[in-house]
Amino acid sequence: MQAPNTPHNETQRLAALHALQVLDTPKQQAFERMTQLARDLFDVPIALVSLVDKERQWFKSHQGLDVCETSRELSFCAHAIAHDAPLVIEDTLQDERFFDNPLVGDLPHIRFYAGYPLRPTNGMAIGTLCLIDSQPRLFSERDVKLLGSLAGQVEELLRQHQLQAELTRTASHFEALFTKSATAKIRIDHTGIIIGINPFALALLGYVEAELIGQNVAMLTPPNIAAQHDSFISRYIQGGEPTVIGRGREVEALHKSGHHIPVHLAINAIHDDQGAVVEFLGVLTDLTGIYDANRRIRKEENLLKVLHQGITDYQALMSGERLWTFLMEALRELTDSDYALIGEVMPTDTTNALKIHAITDLSWSEESKHLMEQLRSGNMTLTNPNSLLGRVFASGDVIMTNDVYRHTKRGGFPSGHPRIDNYLGVPIFNGGQLIGMFAIANSKQPLNQALLDWLQPFTDTCALLINLYRQMAERDQVMSDLGAARDLAEKANQAKSEFLSSMSHELRTPLNAIIGFSQLLGKARRDPLSDKQQRQVGQIEKSGQHLLSLINEVLDLARIEAGHVPLSIEPILIQNVLDDACSTLEATIEAAGITLTCLPFSEPWYVAADYTRTKQVLLNLLSNAIKYNRQHGTISIAAEALDTELRISIIDSGTGIAIERQHELFEPFNRLDAEHGSIEGTGIGLAITRELVERMQGRIGVTSHPDIGSTFWFTLPITERDTSEEPASAFKSAGANASLQHQFQLLYIEDNPANQRLMEDILEEFSHVRLQTVASAELGLEIMRHSPPDLVLMDIHLPGMNGFQALDIMQQDPQLKHIKVIALSANAMERDRSYGLAAGFKDYLTKPIDIDKLTLTLNHFLYAAAITSRKTP
Known part of the structure; x- marks a missing residue:
């Protein structure tokens, strides 16, 4: 038996077959009628619609045959596919390809076969319409043409099947997009009548489907819009300019209960084949969460604004006696309250008294007005510990009630007193000491623990400001x-x-x-x-x-x-690092009465290490040796070569460390109970030291004996001296080079008033520099365009546009891109500096400002600017 060949386009052919989505589908009457017609026309016992898959042939219709598929290896139709033309075998026993095929010798005993390739799409032969007889027979050219005509009808049936499958899938897709969508969708006809609405929209609007189908969609809009809704639709259909359709905008939908829901509404018009509008699809996105979030953000911004202004401007507020009024009005605004007060707790011999610094006017008569004036002036204090106020300032209790008139501690209100519905009194503590209180009444927000927690930063700020107020009252300087x-x-x-x-x-x-x-x-x-x-x-x-x-x-x-500290590994002379570290700690050593001895080195050793980090290691170990030493103790520094490593030892005469606790030394934040003593520290110095040493391919350890002392040692790889080293040249000082005779323009972009004043004071020493300070990048850019400075100092975190955005605009502007910009930011991580330099800042300085480093940097850039100016005619 000869197996059928594989067509050269087998991959594309199989793709075309599978795209029909017909394999393994149930019987269809149209295909059955077609094979029955073929049997009748040609008077054969078997007619098949055979589809040749990768390993099998499957019969979409198999009139006269009980099986629905056979192996492709036995398939006559596969030969027709490989032949890519009609295949007629009038007597299989006379054909060497088929005489020994099992389908010839056994059922169905094929002696005659005629198969016409089916090419429903792209000309790919995916199967055949075939005729089978158990007797040999002749098959004329006319018969072949007639069989081809029938095959054409089968191809059309296959195309129709594919189209129906795609339509079914599209319908299912639409059903999922509409009915099962997690977005509210509404279908209306061209007159505005609701013809469909999905469950998500029903849940959003509070209706059931039967209440809306057949109703005008205007019922879902607020009354002020509903009357105009139909005119919107008719105007659009008549060709008017759309306001929402095809554009989308934020509107309000009307819930069944009557409340308004903020939504984003997008409406799409659906046209028929002639271009006429047949219906509209509206998509509603619930914006309630976004609106709530925006309200919370605005609320948080207001709180932060109050805290920021209270802390940064407290001197001005106090000097103008506006601090307490500012805090009281801010408290009213933050809590939507009609009334508020803030006061300071004054301890007495018997109980606490309350000195009110600010209070909302509650007067209702001349007598009450005089009382309010006395309270505001501080000439009168409150002492009753059993009132709603007294429970707070006397006992430090939080008092919260949404029904003042039923509260057990409410005192009587005199006739004419403004109505008080709810009340919140909050004590202000400082380190466990009750120092003040504030209270609000008639708040439009619910009084609960959430509000109390949200006000905690305000409470802490009040504590800080009350303390500052007391200190400023006690001191003149x-x-x-x-x-x-x-x-x-x-x-x-x-x-x-x-x-x-x-x-x-x-x-x-x-x-x-x-x-x-x-x-x-x-x-x-x-x-x-x-x-x-x-x-x-x-x-x-x-x-x-x-x-x-x-x-x-x-x-x-x-x-x-985290591995984010870059190291510059290079040959360094260890003696230089030791001298540098000892010089740094010279004053500390002298003040502690410690004797420091550096044992002589046998030779000038070079190690492969980072100079700065090696100095940090030495400073950490020497600082510990000083802090934990005895009075008039000693420290010795020694070094010895161990094969390829240099071991540096710091030997002190301190109290020593018990052997059972030495393994805890390099654990972060573990000070071995020293935190209970008078020696300052975080307990992470040795942890940092170990990490640095190990990152420089070294080791670190300790040997210690109680009452004798400790030896901390570390190793670094020994290396050869780098003979290519050249001494660095010093910067010229622009300030010293007065001969340049150039007045420099320096623009400082910083929103923090304290930092602005600091820079102004620093640059008083730069007589040749004119400083201009602005609080936003937007204003800075405008100034640069009208009066380009020699240099720009820019903060990163600015209101509105940040420093990186401003730098990007400058780099894109031919008028500004030549101006050099130095970043000056409190973002001090190494990745922040790397990112800033990569973005295009000429240098990246960090806060707190190192004035010497700032001076050196300014001198360098301003000197360069002066040279450029001098060369320019």
């Missing part, structure tokens, strides 16, 4: 007030250490002002400070730098563990 505010900020920061790592930007922004202004005050030439003031300013800067180092340590550990 502004620096003392700033020191107290710094202390409060440090306490708050210590209580939120976990929050530090994710809020570096917010923490660095106020530190920028604290450290920057303290540096300026300490270096003031025009108005030098007294020795006492110098010590106070020095303490402010020292404490600010300490807070910054704690923040940096937490962020540094996170960056190192």
Whole structure:
């Protein structure tokens, strides 16, 4: 038996067959009538519509044959497909291809076969209309043509089948898109009558289907629109300019219960073959969640605005005696309340009293008006501990009621007193001490725990401001007030250490002002400070730098563990790093009364390491050796070569560490109970040190004995000196090079008033620089277009357009793209700096500002600008 050949276009042929979607479908009368007609016309016992699949032939119709498929290997039709032409075998026993085919010797005993290829699509032969007889017979050319005509009818049936399958699928798809869609959809006819609505729309509008089908769609619109709705449709059909159809806009839908639902409505017109509108499909997207979210965002923005203004402008508010009125009015606005008060708790010998700083006018008579004036002036305090107010300022309780007149602690209201429906009284604590309270009444918001929690930042801000108010009342000097505010900020920061790592930007922004202004005050030439003031300013800067180092340590550990700290591995002389580290700690060592000895090295060793990070490792280990040493103790530094490594040891005479706890030393935030003592620290210095050493392919360890001392050691790979090193040249100072005689224009884009004032004070020393400060990128761009500066300092987080967006606009503008821009941001992660430089900033400085680094950077760029100006005719 000869197996049929595989056609050269088999892949395309099978694709065409499967696209018909006919394989394994049930019997269809049209195909059965066609094969019966073929049997009758040609007087044969068997007529088949045979489809040749990859491994089989399947019969769509099989008149005279009981089976519905056979193997393709035995298939006569497969030979017709391979032949790609009508195949007639008048006597199979005389044909060497088929005489031994099992279908010839066994049932159905094929002696005659005639098959005409079926090509319903793309000319691909996917099967045959075939005739089979158990007796040999002749088959004329006329018979072949007649069989071809019948095959053409079968092809048409196959095409119709495919079309019907596609229509069915399209209908199912439409059903899913409309009925099962998770979007509200409504169908109306050209007169506005509802002819279909999906379940999602019914749920959104509160109806059942029977209530809407056959009704005008105007019933789903608010009354002010409903009367005009039909005219919208008719005007569109008559060719008028559409307002919603084909465009979409935000509107309100009318719920069955009567309330309005904000939705986005998109309407599409559906036309017939002649272009006439037959119906409209409306798609409604519920915007309730978005509107609610926007309301919450506006509410949060209002809260943040109040907190920001209260903290940043508190000096101006206090000096103008507007602080408490500002807070009271902000509280009323935030809570939609008619009345509010805010006051300070004054401890007495018997109980707490309340000094009211601001209160909404509740007067209803001349006598009550006089009482309100006394309360506002602070000449009168409240002392009754059993009233709704007293329970708050005397006992520190939160009092919340939505029915004042039924509350057990309500006092009597005099005749004519304005009606009070609800009331919320909130105590203000500072570290467990009750220092004030605020209260609201007749709030249009529900009084509940959610509102109380939402107001917590306001409460905390009030606590801060009450403390600042007390401090400013007790002290005359502004620096003392700033020191107290710094202390409060440090306490708050210590209580939120976990929050530090994710809020570096917010923490660095106020530190920028604290450290920057303290540096300026300490270096003031025009108005030098007294020795006492110098010590106070020095303490402010020292404490600010300490807070910054704690923040940096937490962020540094996170960056190192995440592998985000790039290292510049190069040959470095270890002696230079040791000298640098010891010089940095020289004053600390002297103040602690420690004797430091650096044992002589046998030779000048070079190690493969990052200079800055190696110095950080040494500083961490030496700092610990100083902090945990004895009074008048000793520290020794030694180095020895161990094969390919250099081992550096820091040996101290401290109290030592018990052997059973030495394994805890390098765990983050584990200070081995030292946190209960007087020595400051975060407990992550050694964790950072280990990570840095290991990233530089080194090892670290400790040996220690209680009451004797400890030896902390680390290793680094030994390497050869890089002979290509050249000493770096220093920048020229634009300030010193007065011969250039150029007045520089510097534009500073910064929205924070404190940072603006700081930059103005810093640049007072730059007599050749004219500083212009603006609070937004949009205004900065306008200024650049009209008066291009020599250099731009730009914050990243700005209101409206941010720094990156502004830089992109400058780079696209031929008039502005030549202007150099330096980023100055509190985003201080390494990836922030890398991203900023990649975006096109010429340099990326971080807050808090390092004034020396800023000065060096400005000198460098302004010197370059001066050279360019000098060369330009």
